[in-house]
Amino acid sequence: MKGLRSRSKRLNLRFRLRCFMTRRLLERLLINAELKQMRWVFLAPSLLLFTALVAIPGGRALIYSVQNWDGLSAPTWAGLDNFRALFADDLFLDALKHNVILMLGAGSLTLVLALTFAALVHRGIRGAGLFRVAFFFPNIIAAVAVAILWQLMYSITGFGVINVVLAWMEDTLAVGITWSADIAMKGFLYLQPESAHLDSLRTFVITLANSDSRQFDLFPFPFTASENLIYALIPMLTWISVGFYMILFLAAMQSIPEEFYEAADLEGANSRQQFWHITLPLIREVFIVGIVFFIISSAKFFDAVWVIESEFPNNDSHVMATVLYQKVFTEYNVGYAAAVAVVLFGLVFIATLVTLNFSRKESLEY
Template identity: 30%
Template sequence: MQNTNKWLPYLYIAPCLIFLALFVYYPIVENFFYSFYGFSAFSVEKTFVGFENFLNLFKDDVFYIALKNNLWYAVISIIFQVFGGLILAAILEDKLIQLVSGIFRTVFFLPVVISMTVIALLFTFVYNPDIGILNGLLNILGLENLTRAWLGESETAIFAVIAVSQWQSIGYIMMLFIVAIQNIPQELYEAAEIDGAGKIRKFFSITVPQVKEMFFVTTLITLTGAFTVFNEPYILTGGGPGNSSEVLGTLLYHSAFGKDQMGYASAVATVILMITLIVSLVQLKVFKTGKDV
């Protein structure tokens, strides 16, 4: 009976482990294996090419354009989603706006639950160079020289796409920080008020240190999302014009289903995996956090 109880917890988690093994870890290993072969979707046999797919990838100019765009995604998302989400959460948890904070939480969180397809259609109207809201607003403000085809110009396409991601995702990060802030003991804020600390001082001296674990989680989520993003650039621009808004996710898709280079696409997927793993490990090492998560 004692031996049965010993193995009982493992039986409960066995279905989860089986699903993880079948739908997560096995595809990762299989993809890594495929990255050393050259084949198409309809190939009967696969040709072993060694590191040729990786060498061709690192010689591909489009790969570096995509990597640069993913880096832009990461930097801008950290600034607006993580830092912006923390500031929004701190403001909404302030006593002065407690009565209406629920309304603002709903307003900021609502884009998170909207389908990306719907959001993309919405922003195609926002960015439309002729009848779009953005250019219309700039015209009203007398800034006609700033109007342009936001999704149709190589200089602005990727940043227009990134802006959509910030608008959609900041509410989710904000809610995570709100949960963390609500768990901070109020005695700390009361003691700070007695010492004469203002709102800004309390934010940097109490709120920021107390939410460092959630800061780690949100940063990890944001960085991982930045290097695996696909929906927004694919739906809004398809990686264009040219390759100006290409990201690693769309490069993988175009290689697999556009050029039918499955081995090359597997190499791209392997590089994406390695980048996300390295980013996670560097963050754990440098920030020395996440130990309590």
């Protein structure tokens, strides 16, 4: 009897356990089904906004790019005429060149500086918290305010801090060169030229020593002139962007387990070796994301050019976004502007794919 009772208890326990597991499984299935339904509820607002503000306007731009339309009259079919006119237009080609200059120049500086500052903060330099706030601060300033600020700093009047500093450095350098040439001239006066090269060198030094100390006269320099503006925008775009990418890279570095660095210390690796062989490989994917972000943001660069040029850029200062704006709201050539938008999207898409393709490599897990 005792054996039957114990067997009955075991069977009853197994039955209850199976019922419990079945109930838990059903509960999980119901929860998963509810979650699947709920995720669409949460995604719906974003999908609606994306469809209304991105997908539909993008599709309309593609349609307008093959039409002639001034925004008021009925559109007419143009085929690929807008694209042919685009690539035959010096204005568009110059704007495309300027976008490439900004992307490569400011992009290289921004990513290198952001990576450097993130590594320094990650290794715990003094005042790391202050650095985070200071470098990120330009991101919260309005783009128009940043453009006006840099326009004042680049000014050739008394407000132009950059020109004042560079002019002082120029004067100091000129005085130093003149002083050095004067010392060299005194030495050459006691030398007899033994060759034509030595004679030419002595003549050059004597001429330099007798010249005015303000020999170069480069500053104040018109940084915001149309022919110089694109290159002057590189430091400004770098100043705006470096804080965001520093925070991005710093977050990736802080996710790396500290045990890796401790093991490297035991192996005798210095800070530079740890950075190249531990930090960089483990944040590689985030670094690629940073490159893609910068490609996209540099393609949309607009505010500074429009503000500094007082809404009238020319071939020396136009970028793709200002060409698009001018064609729509000044010349009312919607078809041409839509073709610019389509080409801009295509170039950014191709550049992003190329970047991701070249970066394909076995990902590191830790």
